[in-house]
Amino acid sequence: MRSLSELMESGVLELYVLGAASSEEIQLVDEMAATHPEVRNELLQISATLEQYAQTSAVKPRASVKALLMATIDYLERMKKGELPESPPELTANSRISDFEKWLNRADAVLPAHADDIYAKLIGYTPSATTAIVWLKTQSDNEVHDDEYERFLIVEGTCCITAGDETHALAAGDFFAVPLHTTHQLIVTSAIPCKAILQRLSVA
Structure with a gap:
């Protein structure tokens, strides 16, 4: 040439x-x-x-994807600084808010003033389970999971979660497990953000 x-x-x-x-x-x-x-x-x-x-x-990613990605980056940075990894208990219908007090009482387990509509703080990660404290101000996007179970334990505020054709009203202390292959969306019904423990478990 x-x-x-x-x-x-x-x-x-x-x-x-x-x-x-x-x-x-x-x-x-x-x-x-x-x-x-x-x-x-x-x-x-x-x-x-x-x-x-x-x-x-460009395809705009779901808000939850960004929130969990940023939470993962934060978690990895904390590990680099010497924080030891932990394995919070598995969420079940018998779970109580008190089961997660040690993580909920962390000094950094707060919703920043500048946070987006969805904010997350990762408190545990293994190849089979991701556990986070999440705050939702208004509503989540419609989602469906085919390869992981998604479970919630409400800590503060109230919300309605629609899964398929059913809608469930949830308040502090309530547990909900999203069925596989089911479109779902969470809508906040309280004046304050809905705070919850979120856990995603890989399908065995």
Whole structure:
């Protein structure tokens, strides 16, 4: 590839912007961009076009996905700083809020003022179980789980959870297990955020 026109038409500039160019192609583009403003402008145009495509084609993740992802990052950072991993008890119909007092009374187990509609604090993680304290201000997205059981123990506030064709009113102390393969949504009915212990268990 010897001429500017050959470079512009080769597709190498697109590969360069995508990070898929070879080392030789990167060197070539860098050299050509240093001496040809047309190459620099084309690179900017390609970047802008790809960014616009990404923005218009992006799928917004569910709020719960972001909340649990951020909670996982926080949990891993706490482990790096010396916090020892723990295994909170499995949530069942016999679970009580007092079973989780040691985690609910943590100094950092509070809802930050800047929190999104859903906020979570991970308190236990194993390959088969994830346990978190969650706060929900208004409502969750519609979800369905095919490979994990989702269970709730309400700690504060009230909510209604619709699972399939049934709606259940829940208050502090109430337990609910979401059936597999069932679309469900939680809607807060109290003036304060609904606070709960959330546990997701892998299907054996």
